Amino acid sequence: MLVDTGSCGRIPHACHHGRSENGCADCKVRLISVCSVLELDELEELEALSHHLTLDKGQALFGQDEPAGFVFNVIEGALRLTRLLPDGRRHVMGFALPGDFLGLALQERHSVSAEALGPVKTCRFARQDFAAVVETKPHLLRSLHERAGHELNLAQEQMLLLGRRTAEEKVATFLLSLRARYARAGHSSVTVELPxxxxxxxxxLGLTIETVSRMLSRLDRAHAILLVPGGVRLLDLPRLEAMAAG
Amino acid sequence: MLVDTGSCGRIPHACHHGRSENGCADCKVRLISVCSVLELDELEELEALSHHLTLDKGQALFGQDEPAGFVFNVIEGALRLTRLLPDGRRHVMGFALPGDFLGLALQERHSVSAEALGPVKTCRFARQDFAAVVETKPHLLRSLHERAGHELNLAQEQMLLLGRRTAEEKVATFLLSLRARYARAGHSSVTVELPxxxxxxxxxLGLTIETVSRMLSRLDRAHAILLVPGGVRLLDLPRLEAMAAG
DNA sequence: TGCCGCCCTTGCGCTGGATCAATGCACGGC
DNA sequence: GCCGTGCATTGATCCAGCGCAAGGGCGGCA
Structure with missing residues (x-):
């Protein structure tokens, strides 16, 4: 068994005996996570500080403005990263998928809350421990920084999208970018899961649920996509790309 | 004179003799720039790689997707950071003010273009040179990374703003955040310059010019602000903050 | 001093997406 | 099998912000 199942803590829980049989070396997401820049001996060092942690659908990994006691590698499943306005309006900053690192900036508080969209497996580190390791490994810091730069790029794309694109363009862009992310993680297909x-x-996307539904229906009726349970099949990539390009 | 005025290159231009008389040590923005984490000897090392560079209103410092040959500290003035959609729609990602660092992520290409909103003074480094120094100074990399984390936060705020706020809230929030930035740079006042x-x-803000103008007029009529040439006086901070809070 | 060009403001009608409301549909519990 | 609950779709209406067009103010320049 890969992870513990509840004998040693509250939900969400983590146990010292919760690691892969062969440890980080055969971790599913090793090659696409920050860990990919580490040597085997470094990996072992980090592994000693890690615990696996699982969440069920709907559970929160951490909350916005909460002290960041831990940082995480996502191993399996997807999470929603949200920010709240004082009056309750919500914005979903993005979705974390396997290989993503949560707590990239190593800041004292989480700037978003993270909730599981389905069953999720993560690899957890105490932030202090992780930061201490980073201090001794400049190449790990470089890797984090590169990821932060990548995040910044994505955030800029998203700002452009939110500020200057129509509802249809937003939805088309979203589907394509999700497909691209799955592809980078090795899951290449025209059928995109929507967890x-x-x-x-x-x-x-800065829209209402009704508008999203309408746009998906419209794309479906136009045979650009096919709505399937739990996801979408992208039928006419060129057309979608034309929409996304604006 | 602090900088050269055109005897050694095309516009924008940089000259080896363009440094402050006493170098980085008495740089106006030293304490608020990335350089604040450097010791005096490190500062000298960096200074040897630096050139001052000035721009006039409207000149571009670099363009989107251009190879990032250089990175910059902004010393004086303000720049507009923009991204273009293929069809010409534009989004202004933000504004760079004194103390800001351009090229934070040290990526190979600039993700935005940067244009001077008025006379601008910058401190320029070849990206490779700067990256080489960073390699030898983990605390400088840490400082860059912290700034990247801060940028990421700002980007998230902005996404929330773009996706979920009304025109009036957007404008109020913008004015307050600009004021806060000037304050952090030591320029605290209820009169906010709008370069x-x-x-x-x-x-x-993801609006049209007409809507911005209308919202400013409305705030002015409501005596929440006072429009003055080249800027705005914030008359009723509590009210503005209430609007910004949503 | 007067003209020109640039930006800003304002009015007005239009529209994309929001809002409100009803219905459909899958899944779990009993 | 039947109902309840939560999510998705669809339709009808509304309205915040857009697009267009007409002024207005101001600085630069001859």
Whole structure:
């Protein structure tokens, strides 16, 4: 068994005996996570500080503005990263997928909350421990920094999208970028799984749930996509790309 | 004279003799720039690689997707950071003010273009040179990374703003955040200078120039602000903050 | 001093997406 | 099998912000 199942803590829980049989070396996401820049001996060092942690659908990994006691590698599943406005309006900053690192900036507090969209497996480190390791390994810091730069790029794309694109363009762009992310993680297919609900997409794209639904229906009717349970099949990539390009 | 004025290159230009008389040690923005984490001897090392560079209003410091040959500290003035959509729609990602570092992520290409909103003074480094120094100074990399984390936070705020706020909230939030930035740079006042035009604000907030103008007029009529040439006086901070809070 | 060009402001009608409301549909519990 | 609950779709109406067009103010320049 890969992870413990509840004998040693509250939910969400983590146990010292919760690691892969062969440890980080055969970790599913090693080659696409920050760990990819580490040598085997370094990996062992980090492994000694790590615990696996699983969440069920809907559980929160951490909350916005909460002290960041831990940082995480996502191993399996997807999470929703949200920010709240004082009055309750919500924005979904993005979705974390396997290989993503949560707590990239190593800041004292989490700037978003993270909730599981389905069953999730993560690899958890105490932030202090992780930061201490980073201090001794400049190449790990470089790797984090590169990822931060990448995140910044994505954030800029998203700002452009939110500020200057129409509802249809937003939805088309979202589907394509999700496909691209799955592809980078080795899951290449024209059928894109949508682990999040319509409301999450809406809150990610600055739209309402009704508009997202209408746009998906419209794309379906136009045979650009095919709506399937739990996801979408992208039928006419060139057309979608034309929409996304604007 | 602090900088050269055109005897040694095309515009924009940089000259080896363009440094402050006493070098980085008495640099106006030293304490608020990335350089604040450096010791005096390190500062000298960096200074040897630096050149001052000035721009006039409207000149571009670099363009989107251009190879990032250089990175910059902004010393004086303000720049507009923009991204273009293939069809010409524009989004202003933000504005760079004194103390800001351009090229934070040390990536191979600039993800935005940077244009001077008025006379600008910068401190320029060849990216390779700067990256080489960073390699030898982990605390400098840490400082860059912290700034990247801060940028990421700002980007998230902006996404929330673009996706979920009304025109009035956007404008109020923008004015307050600009004030806060000036304050952090030591320029605290209820009169906020607006070095950018209405179109730039509009493209930053995901609005049209007309809507920005209308909202400013409305706030003025409501005595929440007072429009003055080249800027705005914030008359009713509590009210503005209430609007910004949503 | 007067003209020109640039930006900003304002009015007005239009529209994309929001809002409100009803219905459909899958899944779990009993 | 039947109902309840939560999510998705669809339709009808509304309205915030857009697009267009007409002024207005101001600085530069001859």
């Amino acid at each position: 999040m609900g319509r409301q999450d997409m809406a809150d990610h | 950018m035009g209405r179109q730039d604000m509009a493209d930053h």
